Amino acid sequence: MLNNEKISAKTTQQTVRQTIQWASEQRDQFPIFSRHPEWSYLDSAATAQKPRRVIDFLQEFWCERNAPLHRGVYRLSAQVTQDYEDVREKVARFIHAGCGNEIVFCRGTTDAINLVAHSFVAPRLKKGDNILISAMEHHANFLPWQQLCQKTGAELRIIPLRKGLVEGAFRQHLQVGLDLESAEALLDDRTQFMALNHVSNVLGVINPVTDLCQLAKTKNIPVLLDGAQAIVHGSVDVKALGCDFYVFSGHKLYGPDGVGVLYGRSELLETMPPYQTGGDMIEFVSTAETTFAPPPQRFEAGTMPVSAVIGLGVAIDYFQSLPEERLLRHENTLLQLATENLRSTKSLQKVQIIGDETDLTRKVGVLSFVIEGVHPHDIGSILDSANVAVRAGHHCAQPLMADLKLTATARASFAVYNNERDVQQFCEGIEKVITMMI
Ligand SMILES: Cc1ncc(COP(=O)(O)O)c(C=O)c1O
Incomplete structure (x- = not known):
C-alpha cells in the first residue's frame, strides 16, 4: 500500500x-x-x-527474440506472445488486480485515461451530470474530463485546495492539500465519475485516495486513480485502494517508454466498447458486421509495443527486487x-x-x-x-x-x-x- x-x-x-x-x-x-x-x-x-537489466533485456530482445505478437504460428512468435501475456499476469500481481484480464496495455497514463473517458464515461454522461476531479491534476487527468463535459453539457466539478503554511528558519513555506470536506459536498446523485491523482506530480503529496474512493463507493460513483507518480514510490494495491480504474506509465517505473497500464475492474471493462478499432481486437469481421474480442484484447488495437511491454515486466522485476x-x-x-x-x-x-x-x-x-x-x-x-x-x-x-x-x-x-x-x-x-x- x-x-x-x-x-x-x-x-x-x-x-x-x-x-x-x-x-x-x-x-x-x-x-x-x-x-x-x-x-x-x-x-x-x-x-x-533505466537500470542495466532493462537496457540489456531490450538489446537482447532485438537481437534474439523479436517477432510479431499473437499472429505467428511459428515458435518465435508463440514465445513472444507467451512472454507478453506473462507480463499481463505479472502486472496484475504487482498491483493486486483480480486477474490478468483486468490489465490493458496502452501507450501510457495519458492514453489510459483517454481510453476510460471515451469508452466508459462518455456513453454514460448526459447534460446535467457531473464529473469530479481535483485542482491538482496533471493535464492528462484534466483535459479528457474537461473536453467530455464541454461536449455533453455536463459539469466539471473540482475539489478545491486547502492551503497552510510550514515554518522555516527564515520564511514560511506553502503546504497544499485537498479540501476533503468540499469533496464530499461536491458529490451528488448526478456525479457520474471521479478521477484523482494518487500523488501530485507538482507537490509530491500523497492524496487520501482510499478515503475518497470509500466516499465515492457509498454513492456508487466509479473512480479512476492516476498512479503515474505513485507507482514508483511503494507498493500499490488497487483492491485495498477501492478504485475501479488505476493507470500508470512504464517510463516512470524504470521501464521503457511507449507503454502504460490501465487496470479496470472486470465487470466494468466488459461493459465498455472498443476505444480504437483495427487489427488484433476482433472476434470476427465481415463486410456487414464485426464482433469484438473480450477485454483486454478488445482495447489493444493494432501492433502493440511488444518489446516495451516485456521490458516493463523486467522493470517491475527490478523494482520489486528493491x-x-x-x-x-x-x-x-x-x-x-x-x-x-x-x-x-x-x-x-x-x-x-x-x-x-x-x-x-x-x-x-x-x-x-x-x-x-x-x-x-x-x-x-x-x-x-x-x-x-x-x-x-x-x-x-x-x-x-x-x-x-x-x-x-x-x-x-x-x-x-x-x-x-x-x-x-x-x-x-x-x-x-x-x-x-x-
Ligand atoms: C500525475 C501524472 N499524470 C499523468 C501523467 C502523464 O503521463 P504520460 O505522459 O506518461 O502519459 C504524468 C506525467 O508526468 C503525471 O505526472
Missing part, C-alpha cells in the same frame, strides 16, 4: 548512513551514471533512468535533506517550497520551489550549468499553478539512484542561482 507509514519510525543517523550506502550500490545499476558521473539527475518524476522499506527511507531521507537545507540555510532564504509538509512522510521525493524574483526557467538553466537536472515550468498542471497564483515552479525529484552528493550539488546550484540573479 502506498503510504510512508513504513518509514515513520524515527530516522537515525545510522539508518541514514546505511541507506546512503545501499543507494550508492543501486546507482551502479544505472549505466547512464557511469557514463556521466558528474550528473545529478533530479527529474525522475518526468521520466526515470526492499520497499529501504527504498522509501532512502527517497525520504533525500527529500528531508533537501527540504531541511532549503528551509534553514541562510543563503537560501529566498527559496519558498511549494507543497511543503510538516510531516515529510506524507510526501514522495518531489520538491517544488520558487525563488523570489527569479523565473523557474532561469533556475533550471543555471542548475543545468552546475550539472543538476531539474524540471522547470507549469508541470502540465496550469489549473494548479493558477490556483497558487504562480506561472511555474522548479521541481527536483528523487529516485533510487540519487544520493547525498546530488542533494549537495542541488543546494550549491541554488546558491549559484541566487548569487547570479539576485
Whole structure:
C-alpha cells in the first residue's frame, strides 16, 4: 500500500548512513551514471533512468527474440506472445488486480485515461451530470474530463485546495492539500465519475485516495486513480485502494517508454466498447458486421509495443527486487535533506517550497520551489550549468499553478539512484542561482 507509514519510525543517523550506502550500490545499476558521473539527475518524476537489466533485456530482445505478437504460428512468435501475456499476469500481481484480464496495455497514463473517458464515461454522461476531479491534476487527468463535459453539457466539478503554511528558519513555506470536506459536498446523485491523482506530480503529496474512493463507493460513483507518480514510490494495491480504474506509465517505473497500464475492474471493462478499432481486437469481421474480442484484447488495437511491454515486466522485476522499506527511507531521507537545507540555510532564504509538509512522510521525493524574483526557467538553466537536472515550468498542471497564483515552479525529484552528493550539488546550484540573479 502506498503510504510512508513504513518509514515513520524515527530516522537515525545510522539508518541514514546505511541507506546512503545501499543507494550508492543501486546507482551502479544505472549505466547512464557511469557514463556521466558528474550528473545529478533530479527529474525522475518526468521520466526515470533505466537500470542495466532493462537496457540489456531490450538489446537482447532485438537481437534474439523479436517477432510479431499473437499472429505467428511459428515458435518465435508463440514465445513472444507467451512472454507478453506473462507480463499481463505479472502486472496484475504487482498491483493486486483480480486477474490478468483486468490489465490493458496502452501507450501510457495519458492514453489510459483517454481510453476510460471515451469508452466508459462518455456513453454514460448526459447534460446535467457531473464529473469530479481535483485542482491538482496533471493535464492528462484534466483535459479528457474537461473536453467530455464541454461536449455533453455536463459539469466539471473540482475539489478545491486547502492551503497552510510550514515554518522555516527564515520564511514560511506553502503546504497544499485537498479540501476533503468540499469533496464530499461536491458529490451528488448526478456525479457520474471521479478521477484523482494518487500523488501530485507538482507537490509530491500523497492524496487520501482510499478515503475518497470509500466516499465515492457509498454513492456508487466509479473512480479512476492516476498512479503515474505513485507507482514508483511503494507498493500499490488497487483492491485495498477501492478504485475501479488505476493507470500508470512504464517510463516512470524504470521501464521503457511507449507503454502504460490501465487496470479496470472486470465487470466494468466488459461493459465498455472498443476505444480504437483495427487489427488484433476482433472476434470476427465481415463486410456487414464485426464482433469484438473480450477485454483486454478488445482495447489493444493494432501492433502493440511488444518489446516495451516485456521490458516493463523486467522493470517491475527490478523494482520489486528493491526492499520497499529501504527504498522509501532512502527517497525520504533525500527529500528531508533537501527540504531541511532549503528551509534553514541562510543563503537560501529566498527559496519558498511549494507543497511543503510538516510531516515529510506524507510526501514522495518531489520538491517544488520558487525563488523570489527569479523565473523557474532561469533556475533550471543555471542548475543545468552546475550539472543538476531539474524540471522547470507549469508541470502540465496550469489549473494548479493558477490556483497558487504562480506561472511555474522548479521541481527536483528523487529516485533510487540519487544520493547525498546530488542533494549537495542541488543546494550549491541554488546558491549559484541566487548569487547570479539576485
Ligand atoms: C500525475 C501524472 N499524470 C499523468 C501523467 C502523464 O503521463 P504520460 O505522459 O506518461 O502519459 C504524468 C506525467 O508526468 C503525471 O505526472
